[in-house]
Amino acid sequence: MKSVATVTFFLSLPFIVEASEMVKLKGYLGERLDAMIEKSVVRTDVDYLTVQFSADADTRQWWQTEFWGKWMHSSVPYASYVRSPRLNASIERSVSDIISYQRPSGYIGNYKDEARCDRGWDVWGMKYTMMGLMFYSDGAKDPEKKEKALDACCKLCDYVIGELGPNGRRKRNIWHTGSWSGMASCSILEPVVWLYRRTKEQKYLSFASYLVKCMTEEPDGPRLVDLALKKIPFAKRTGIGHNFTPGKDWDYLGKCGRAKAYEMMSCYQGLLEYAEEVKGCDNLREAALLTAKAIVKDEINLAGGATSLEQWHEGAKKQHLPYKHQQETCVTTTWMRFCQKLLEVTDDPQWADQIERSFYNAYLASLEADGSEFAAYTPLTGSRYHGHHHCRMHASCCDANGPRGFLCFLYDFFRVKNDVATFNFYSSALAKGKLSNGKNVSFEMYSLYPRNGYVRIVSRTALAGSFPMRLRIPAWCNSATVKLNGVSAGAAKGGTYFTIPSREWTHGDVVEIKFSMEVVSHIVDKHVAFTYGPILLARDSRFGDGDIAEVMRCEFEDKGIVKSFTPVRTTGDDFWMLFSAVLPLGSHDENPEGQLPTAVTFCDYASAGNTWNRKDYYRTWFPLEQNDLF
Ligand SMILES: [Zn+2]
Structure with a gap:
């Protein structure tokens, strides 16, 4: 002992x-x-x-x-x-x-x-x-x-x-x-x-x-x-x-x-x-x-x-x-x-x-x-x-x-x-631990999270004794569902741990989680930024899709869900995540052509500027068009 x-x-x-x-x-x-x-x-x-x-x-x-x-x-x-x-x-x-x-x-x-x-x-x-x-x-x-x-x-x-x-x-x-x-x-x-x-x-x-x-x-x-x-x-x-x-x-x-x-x-x-x-x-x-x-x-x-x-x-x-x-x-x-x-x-x-x-x-x-x-x-x-x-x-x-x-x-x-298994983070991984009775526990996780909100956990544990499993539901998540072996284990609340009650885990048991993932706008002092789940998004000059400092027209609210972002496949290893967004860019909306939204590309903040080359420039906060009258 x-x-x-x-x-x-x-x-x-x-x-x-x-x-x-x-x-x-x-x-x-x-x-x-x-x-x-x-x-x-x-x-x-x-x-x-x-x-x-x-x-x-x-x-x-x-x-x-x-x-x-x-x-x-x-x-x-x-x-x-x-x-x-x-x-x-x-x-x-x-x-x-x-x-x-x-x-x-x-x-x-x-x-x-x-x-x-x-x-x-x-x-x-x-x-x-x-x-x-x-x-x-x-x-x-x-x-x-x-x-x-x-x-x-x-x-x-x-x-x-x-x-x-x-x-x-x-x-x-x-x-x-x-x-x-x-x-x-x-x-x-x-x-x-x-x-x-x-x-x-x-x-x-x-x-x-x-x-x-x-x-x-x-x-x-x-x-x-x-x-x-x-x-x-x-x-x-x-x-x-x-x-x-x-x-x-x-x-x-x-x-x-x-x-x-x-x-x-x-x-x-x-x-x-x-x-x-x-x-x-x-x-x-x-x-x-x-x-x-x-x-x-x-x-x-x-x-x-x-x-x-x-x-x-x-x-x-x-x-x-x-x-x-x-x-x-x-x-x-x-x-x-x-x-x-x-x-x-x-x-x-x-x-x-x-x-x-x-x-x-x-x-x-x-x-x-x-x-x-x-x-x-x-x-x-x-x-x-x-x-x-x-x-x-x-x-x-x-x-x-x-x-x-x-x-x-x-x-x-x-x-x-204390004989409680807790997952705080999600990624493809092999996770191992030990119970107080000396038995090993092991779970395999398959997930692209946070590129998407789906997580699959497969038990590689057998004959270890009973124990509960806790899953962290991030506070930014509006809704999440958990399934155990294909059967709903209930809805989960953001900012809490969801607990699967104590049970005897067997080889091949499957836990599935689905987190709702949305793009949300944030406003600070007449500037806007966007997050996707826990990820801050950025424009990068490498996309060559216009002036990345261009103003956006005021169509956003703080903590509002923005529907016009779509995750897209990355073309190589340069970027972890890419999104195509259709946004109200530029201030020439008196012109019928200028009223049209513009399609631009965003990536995750960590990938932005990752060439460490000063000719590549990125931005996360975007100026909102000013208007003193309305
Ligand atoms: Zn330092």
């Missing part, structure tokens, strides 16, 4: 599952995942990532030390997914290198002693190194290697506590280190809680409690609870409680900013982890939940992405405008991770809805067609292109974060928890 600690560990780090319990994606998504693993994760020059730790460097307060831990987060489960000897060899070599770079003090990083644990990204880098060591330790089969990596992680955490804990050698407040009112450094809470779960050593829980206090009670700290409970918009939290003259420079934002999305969500993720370990933390959970709901309402766009210049900016109502550095991929990935944690904590399918939207749109759009690279920013209108090169490295934070995002979709696709 598993110990309590082991069970908690699996709940807290769900990615470390046996290959036999993972989902194997097929079809379009399977091809994209396989390409990404092969061309991005396996081919990463990991020696280039680890050599950054080899010596104290002139770091200029940079963040070269975040890359390895992020790569480990995805490479450990993907090594299991594709059984790649090359990836396994890279993982083993890199861990051995990282441990060899650990200083006698426990430090693993590349800052000179006088610059450590101060402004800059040193603590942030140590956070990712801790995560990387734990991901390796959790996945390692060899007990000696497992223990060695965990031991290195403990020494590193002991170093941070010794320098920046309540009685730290640096006599420095941790929220005055790092950037963004201390949010970058304080987000180390997440791996500190993970370390406590693995070791049960009280000193790690005490440090975690200290971090929570720093994140919530200090007037010039992150203030993640009181500002959330007061419902102060994220974009307006900067500067509160600080004694600096407001400015718009990076130095001011680094000290007093609180709108940096990636760092903020990373902190809330840590608070949710902490609240699982310590009783009486309802205020932390409530603040995280209120924050996530406010993100959905005020920040997330129709592609499931957010931010300009990596910061919250009340972007939901500005998504039709060309804001600078729109929709950072680190934000998309971190948002999906945050939603994944919320789904686990609340069991509310709205968080799976959010993952679905972000994954199909902002996330897949950021992944280059051949799977080799992630864009840093993916504007809603424009062209796609390579991300920046950071810290004198040939890599960007987003390229390192990207592969972690696919894991959110993969892990929550199918879960067996």
Whole structure:
């Protein structure tokens, strides 16, 4: 029987599952995942990532030390997914290198002693190194290697506590280190809680409690609870409680900013982890939940992405405008991770809805067609292109974060928890899991979803015992029907789980779902955009069907169903989905010819601009004709 600690560990780090319990994606998504693993994760020059730790460097307060831990987060489960000897060899070599770079003090990083644990990204880098060591330790089969990596992680955490804990050698407040009112450094809470779960050593829980206090009670700290409970918009939290003259420079934002999305969500993720370990933390959970709901309402766009210049900016109502550095991929990935944690904590399918939207749109759009690279920013209108090169490295934070995002979709696709089988996502796939009686369950899914709304699930399970199956019905879906072995199992309601009651599943049982899929128009500030189910639609200059910025006449309503779109077959691999639409384009309707609607082509947002060639241009929001009289 598993110990309590082991069970908690699996709940807290769900990615470390046996290959036999993972989902194997097929079809379009399977091809994209396989390409990404092969061309991005396996081919990463990991020696280039680890050599950054080899010596104290002139770091200029940079963040070269975040890359390895992020790569480990995805490479450990993907090594299991594709059984790649090359990836396994890279993982083993890199861990051995990282441990060899650990200083006698426990430090693993590349800052000179006088610059450590101060402004800059040193603590942030140590956070990712801790995560990387734990991901390796959790996945390692060899007990000696497992223990060695965990031991290195403990020494590193002991170093941070010794320098920046309540009685730290640096006599420095941790929220005055790092950037963004201390949010970058304080987000180390997440791996500190993970370390406590693995070791049960009280000193790690005490440090975690200290971090929570720093994140919530200090007037010039992150203030993640009181500002959330007061419902102060994220974009307006900067500067509160600080004694600096407001400015718009990076130095001011680094000290007093609180709108940096990636760092903020990373902190809330840590608070949710902490609240699982310590009783009486309802205020932390409530603040995280209120924050996530406010993100959905005020920040997330129709592609499931957010931010300009990596910061919250009340972007939901500005998504039709060309804001600078729109929709950072680190934000998309971190948002999906945050939603994944919320789904686990609340069991509310709205968080799976959010993952679905972000994954199909902002996330897949950021992944280059051949799977080799992630864009840093993916504007809603424009062209796609390579991300920046950071810290004198040939890599960007987003390229390192990207592969972690696919894991959110993969892990929550199918879960067996408390002997309930749940499908959150739909695609051709083979899904496996295990019941508490030790029996394996397995289902094969055949579906082109979300190209169409039909899903067929065939049982490959027999003699496993009885259990219910839950199916997520997306909130955007107006109607859905479910059949079991050809007989209606009832109508399903959008925004809920539909449950097939507990039964003995046999080989060949068939579950069929039909989701209604419609094109819906959305209006923001005299602009219109269109979605099909969870998919945002775009016009692309490659179709050569006129000016893609041409105005549309005002014949749409917000959340209205638009009947004039027809799905059409794609002509090759360039586009995932194509639609032919007959729309009221142009403003020359005084002319009988101009009154006629125009047939134009739309594709899914992820496929738009996927050549990464700047001569190819796409658009998702279209100006509506203005009229002050009627
Ligand atoms: Zn980034």
